[in-house]
Amino acid sequence: MSAGHSFNAPATARDAVSDPARADVLRGLFPPAVEIALSNPRAPQPALWPDEASAIARAVPARAQEFAAGRAAARAALGALGHPPAAIPMAPDRAPVWPADVVGSISHTADLCAAALAPAAAFRAIGIDLEDHADLPADLLPMVCTLDERAWLASQPRDAAGILARLIFSAKECAYKCQYRMTETLFDFDTLEVTPDLDTGQFEATFTRQIGAFGAGARLAGRFVITQDLIACGMALGSTPGAARG
CATH class of the missing domain: 3.90.470 (Ribosomal Protein L22; Chain A)
Structure with a gap:
């Protein structure tokens, strides 16, 4: 497949040329109640909360950067849902531990991280890749x-x-x-x-x-x-x- 080829997809799924466009692409994958936030794993990120930092204390720098970008995107999505900032620790199985009334998912490539979050009252689970x-x-x-x-x-x-x-x-x-x-x-x-x-x-x-x-x-x-x-x-x-x- 040539680099410029794309398959037919929903009208909101247009080629991503900037972060706002990429956000629109990803929002088109979900119902309106799901909030999407993006971050760049290559860019400097806000400091992690203590419960988060301890989970990756021994991680290699690249993994730590990806983790921080994911948490930054997740907190932005929490804010869009009307929640105050909160720690998002990592469970022993490595899954994010969300606030009790939220469901969510995080994924990333080398230059893009996305968090998809929604109210637990409306959705049992969210997945993004x-x-x-x-x-x-x-x-x-x-x-x-x-x-x-x-x-x-x-x-x-x-x-x-x-x-x-x-x-x-x-x-x-x-x-x-x-x-x-x-x-x-x-x-x-x-x-x-x-x-x-x-x-x-x-x-x-x-x-x-x-x-x-x-x-x-x-x-x-x-x-x-x-x-x-x-x-x-x-x-x-x-x-x-x-x-x-x-």
Whole structure:
């Protein structure tokens, strides 16, 4: 796929050329009640709160910078929801610990960090994943994609297959983050099977086996966008069990 190619996607998912445009791209992946905030992992960040700093005291500088950018974006999204600034510690499983009445998710690439937050009264969970616009390495394909997903990729134009494989990876990461808040269960990539709709910018992630309350065949719905420099997926699970809003 050429660097300038993008698939059909929601009208708000236009190529990202600046932070405001990127924010619009990511907002288009979620219902209006979800707040999005961005930060740049390469830029200086505000000091971490003590409970946050202790979690990465031994981290390498690059990881510490990414972590600080994520927390800065998350606090900006908290403010947009009307919450005062608060620490967002890291749990033993490395997941962010959100205020009790908030659900959220953080993701980053080398030059962009995004936090998606929403009221827990409206959503059970949020998932966001950002990836650089690059082919999925061929040696990862058997680990990331099921046989059915690989058959679908084989039916796509050859120059698009690598990017679409990266899209499947991103959608699985996004759905994993969403379900984890409810199941606290780790699993491999083949536990979810992703079906993208390239015309609408939507995808479904189907469980291939029982995970917590999600039975085999349960589906989570999300949205995606592919721009010149970014692949992004978003998912919001409604407050009613079984509801998924992307």
